[in-house]
Amino acid sequence: MEIFKYLEDQDYEQVVFCQDKNSGLKAIIAIHDTTLGPALGGTRMWTYDSEEDAIIDALRLAKGMTYKNAAAGLNLGGGKTVIIGDPKKDKNPEMFRAFGRYIQGLNGRYITAEDVGTTVQDMDTIYMETDYVTGISPEFGSSGNPSPATAYGVYLGMKATAKEAFGSDSLEGKVVAVQGVGNVAYHMCKHLHEEGAKLIVTDINKDSVKRAMEDFGAHAVDPDDIYGVECDIYAPCALGATINDDTLSQIKAKAIAGSANNQLAEPRHGEKLNELGIVYAPDYVINSGGVINVADELNGYNQDRAFKQIEKIYDSLERIFEISKRDNIPTHIAADRMAEERIESVSRSRSTFLKNEHSIISRRNG
Numbered sequence: 483m484e485i486f487k488y489l490e491d492q493d494y495e496q497v498v499f500c501q502d503k504n505s506g507l508k509a510i511i512a513i514h515d516t517t518l519g520p521a522l523g524g525t526r527m528w529t530y531d532s533e534e535d536a537i538i539d540a541l542r543l544a545k546g547m548t549y550k551n552a553a554a555g556l557n558l559g560g561g562k563t564v565i566i567g568d569p570k571k572d573k574n575p576e577m578f579r580a581f582g583r584y585i586q587g588l589n590g591r592y593i594t595a596e597d598v599g600t601t602v603q604d605m606d607t608i609y610m611e612t613d614y615v616t617g618i619s620p621e622f623g624s625s626g627n628p629s630p631a632t633a634y635g636v637y638l639g640m641k642a643t644a645k646e647a648f649g650s651d652s653l654e655g656k657v658v659a660v661q662g663v664g665n666v667a668y669h670m671c672k673h674l675h676e677e678g679a680k681l682i683v684t685d686i687n688k689d690s691v692k693r694a695m696e697d698f699g700a701h702a703v704d705p706d707d708i709y710g711v712e713c714d715i716y717a718p719c720a721l722g723a724t725i726n727d728d729t730l731s732q733i734k735a736k737a738i739a740g741s742a743n744n745q746l747a748e749p750r751h752g753e754k755l756n757e758l759g760i761v762y763a764p765d766y767v768i769n770s771g772g773v774i775n776v777a778d779e780l781n782g783y784n785q786d787r788a789f790k791q792i793e794k795i796y797d798s799l800e801r802i803f804e805i806s807k808r809d810n811i812p813t814h815i816a817a818d819r820m821a822e823e824r825i826e827s828v829s830r831s832r833s834t835f836l837k838n839e840h841s842i843i844s845r846r847n848g
């Protein structure tokens with residue numbers, strides 16, 4: 483991999499490799515863009531097939547956070563960490579403390595939170611070494627686990643997507659095919675079940691499937707079968723790149739709305755969805771509830787204020803669908819334009835020199 487070429491092409495600012503032999507920590511912190519503020523993005527722990535796969539995942543996820551934070555109206559840039567390892571077997575407290583010290587060394591350029599494979603408890607351990615961590619336990623004045631907030635945003639975003647695809651935002655009687663019923667999707671399914679949607683679920687973890695069947699009367703299918711099921715809405719809520727050359731021809735849904743990051747394997751798959759008339763809710767817009775929630779901690783956490791901002795995801799998607807139709811462009815491009823315009827305009831208005839520029843983290847508990 484020609485790393486500097488990749489960084490230059492996509493305009494990344496910084497990549498930090500963190501190693502700690504004692505705990506087995508192997509982490510990659512990628513900071514994409516800090517025009518709007520410090521880079522805020524979660525930490526993913528996953529077993530990657532190769533170090534190159536881990537680097538690419540960190541880079542792609544970090545760029546996604548730049549766009550997510552910009553589109554959500556947050557004064558935050560984009561970054562992400564991946565820790566190489568099996569979250570079920572390889573974790574230890576020393577690993578997260580060592581990682582916390584690397585974050586502290588970045589002096590506020592990067593703030594972390596949960597992602598796939600990490601928990602509130604891991605964030606609490608990081609907090610022993612650095613203040614630049616969100617999503618820690620509520621006892622510390624924090625917002626806690628971001629998944630319910632993400633799920634609420636995805637649910638509202640799915641309603642906006644249904645309105646565009648079916649003419650009504652009611653999800654009653656709609657069949658939703660959910661890929662991955664983990665932290666976010668479990669809470670999302672609860673909202674959908676309460677509104678009367680019918681759920682088809684899959685997961686590689688049998689216990690998660692069982693829980694969704696028992697709690698929400700979901701019908702289960704094998705992981706490879708989820709794409710081709712008869713449904714109204716496909717909700718990708720596992721890992722990325724599930725909208726690709728293999729799956730596109732199988733998808734029967736008229737709308738795609740889910741929590742997973744980087745759902746499109748390549749931008750051209752978003753173009754294909756547009757051609758097929760499938761309404762796609764851009765991933766980083768619909769799944770921004772979690773980051774909106776944890777970002778509120780930087781102002782001294784207030785759940786009402788955070789959830790009011792999460793509710794705006796519905797309006798943002800309506801605007802994106804409108805731009806997409808008006809300019810005859812796929813929805814993922816409409817979302818990118820919205821985010822890029824905000825970054826450019828803020829960058830212009832913040833170009834004057836300030837000797838004592840404040841850091842937003844200093845407002846916490848203030």
Ligand SMILES: NC(=O)c1ccc[n+]([C@@H]2O[C@H](COP(=O)([O-])OP(=O)(O)OC[C@H]3O[C@@H](n4cnc5c(N)ncnc54)[C@H](O)[C@@H]3O)[C@@H](O)[C@H]2O)c1
Nearest residue numbers: 628629632662664665666685686687720741742743769772
């Ligand atoms: N947690 C958040 O607040 C948040 C916020 C924004 C975006 N996201 C994104 O949403 C997605 C889910 O996050 P989460 O926190 O719920 O993670 P999670 O690990 O709790 O859930 C993911 C689920 O997907 C399952 N899975 C993995 N590969 C699968 C496959 N091939 N087929 C079927 N199931 C599979 C896993 O077993 C797991 O149950 C991720 O892409 C994450 O980056 C999460």
Ligand SMILES: CC(C)C[C@H](N)C(=O)O
Nearest residue numbers: 524595596597628772773
């Ligand atoms: C809670 C957030 C900071 C991170 C979250 N995993 C996301 O992708 O948005």
